[in-house]
Amino acid sequence: MTNIDHSKIPDLEHRNFRNDDFWQKIPAWAGVTRGEFSDHLWQLKNSIRKIDQVKKVLGDKISKEFFEDLQKGQQITPMNIRITPYVFALINWDDPENCPLRKQFLPIGSQFLEDHPMHMADSLSEDVDSPVPMLTHRYPDKVLFLPLTICPVYCSYCTRSRVIGGSTESVEKESYGANQKHWDNVFAYLAQHPKVEDVVISGGDAFMLNPKQIQYIGENLLKIPHIRRIRYATKGIAIFPQKILTDDKWMEALVKVHKLAIGFGKQMVIHTHFSSPLEITKWSQMAMDRLFSEGILVRNQAVLQEGVNNHVDEMVLLTRKLGYMNIQPYYVYMHDMVPGCEHFRTTLGEGEELEKAVRGTTAGFNTPTFVCDLPGGGGKRHVASYEYYDQENGISVWRAPYVKPDKVFTYFDPIHKLAPDAQDRWKDAATRKAMIDEAIKKV
């Protein structure tokens, strides 16, 4: 990875935005017009929510073996299926096994690997730092508000798979819907904590809040005098741009909150979540044109994933495409150590190398920072800011001096990516503990 040949990355490829009638290749949607496909209600009504629907819409386009692998995936994954026709039709159904979009939303049984022994369901310790339901308060000036646990698509790598999207065959969850009484408790807590200036409204996904809820949450937060910045987090622009383009009531509510923020001299922005350049089409660009024309700033947070975006040409193309359509590439995250995701994870070393290769390919303000969100609640740290990295055994040790000054944190590379002798060392619990203790002692 160190000798990247940047000359292989086409200079202007990022300006090509797919605009063909790609959904008509799906047998069940062959007759669906562009007008129908553009409608957010059509997208919602035809979203895939059961594995049998995959077979129903694809017919003979999916092999018996691959469909059985998908069924097996449903027995293992911690996430339910929900996928918009837009993303479903962007999947390369001629080679679904290797398609980065299929990998993100429709897991197959044969891809799963054993979870890392140090994985955690709540890897980021969000529940521990939660003073009232639906709120995580870790940093003095910033909080994470989770007003609901549903999304327009379910990503098989979700970091909050412990609550998002309802119970599955393998996981019982305490998911929750919109609950104004809980939200009011959050607003009351925030009003009493004057150090808080920044609120991330995530979930779940803000796309699933109706217009009244978008406004209710936005207005209540912006009216708290010390809150200066709110960010609605949604993957929607990436997987359901039709909503931005045709759900006028939802857009009106968002614009009202934005204008209110400006009137107060505050910020309202959107944080979105594109991980692959294949997710970006003319529809994404048109949705961004609408948001941009309203003066709404959008930033992107991607997750580094094996077979999705862990090659420099994919990451550079993603970065440039985002910048071209006025989305600021903000973060690329190392994958969290959550259940059912070992096949997606890369080593920290790969993250460092990718960051080096991407930096300099476009303007600095449009270059994402590669970060590791430390397991155990240390917050986001730059991928090269560890205190110690035992690359042979895949153990990195970190500090978060401001967030938790007395604590050290550890992050672990996926075991299957280590050399065979290191893989053997991880098999034995006592050796494993000794390796981790030894790495921590170096700090």
Ligand code: SF4
């Ligand atoms: S959109 Fe976000 S919260 Fe929802 S499933 Fe995907 S990663 Fe999880």
